[in-house]
Amino acid sequence: MRLVLLGAPGSGKGTQAELLKAQYGCAHISTGDILRRNLKDKTELGVRAGVFMNKGELVPDGLVVEMVEKRLREDDAANSFLMDGFPRTLPQAEALESMLKELDRPLDVVLFLKVEEEFLVRRLTNRRTCRSCGKIWNALLMATGTKACPECGGELHQRDDDMESVIRNRLDVYREQTEPLMSWYEKKGLLRSIDAVNSPEKTFKEIQVALGR
Numbered sequence: 171m172r173l174v175l176l177g178a179p180g181s182g183k184g185t186q187a188e189l190l191k192a193q194y195g196c197a198h199i200s201t202g203d204i205l206r207r208n209l210k211d212k213t214e215l216g217v218r219a220g221v222f223m224n225k226g227e228l229v230p231d232g233l234v235v236e237m238v239e240k241r242l243r244e245d246d247a248a249n250s251f252l253m254d255g256f257p258r259t260l261p262q263a264e265a266l267e268s269m270l271k272e273l274d275r276p277l278d279v280v281l282f283l284k285v286e287e288e289f290l291v292r293r294l295t296n297r298r299t300c301r302s303c304g305k306i307w308n309a310l311l312m313a314t315g316t317k318a319c320p321e322c323g324g325e326l327h328q329r330d331d332d333m334e335s336v337i338r339n340r341l342d343v344y345r346e347q348t349e350p351l352m353s354w355y356e357k358k359g360l361l362r363s364i365d366a367v368n369s370p371e372k373t374f375k376e377i378q379v380a381l382g383r
């Protein structure tokens with residue numbers, strides 16, 4: 171099974187990726203992980219990416235594509251993989267298509283976790299992070315005015331990343347980048363939309379139905 175998982179920030183993509191990996195044993199190809207690993211091992215690609223990151227710039231498409239291609243050639247990704255965080259743009263999707271063609275391993279399906287934007291904003295603006303243990307909590311699910319981490323008693327705070335204006339901006343950027351990508355996959359008949367507003371378990375059941383398993 172070769173699949174791409176798409177979803178906006180806050181859509182629960184990370185959780186579904188873990189569930190898919192546990193259930194089907196597919197290699198989890200996450201650009202975040204690949205980037206961290208290349209930086210840590212100081213690979214040639216990592217060093218090149220570091221130059222951009224040190225300047226606070228995005229790592230260019232071409233470099234991300236090279237890293238993914240190298241990862242795809244590792245043994246565990248030979249038959250079954252799950253792409254998470256890639257492709258993010260249409261040029262990346264086209265690059266992925268040509269590298270999979272070369273490897274003779276076309277994609278089976280592209281799953282899109284669909285969540286209304288207002289729901290995402292509400293979910294993300296209610297995130298509270300513990301200053302001591304780093305655990306993330308949902309303020310909507312805790313007693314009003316809770317200031318301490320239920321686990322370690324540390325102080326809960328709202329990260330700058332979780333402020334409404336920052337979140338709306340991130341969602342705008344995501345939508346602008348991803349919409350062309352989705353219509354491109356739709357035309358190829360690969361896109362499956364999954365209703366992802368419910369619990370992670372329910373969402374995962376929908377994914378299994380979409381996969382026909």
Ligand SMILES: [Zn+2]
Binds near residue numbers: 320321322
């Ligand atoms: Zn804590």
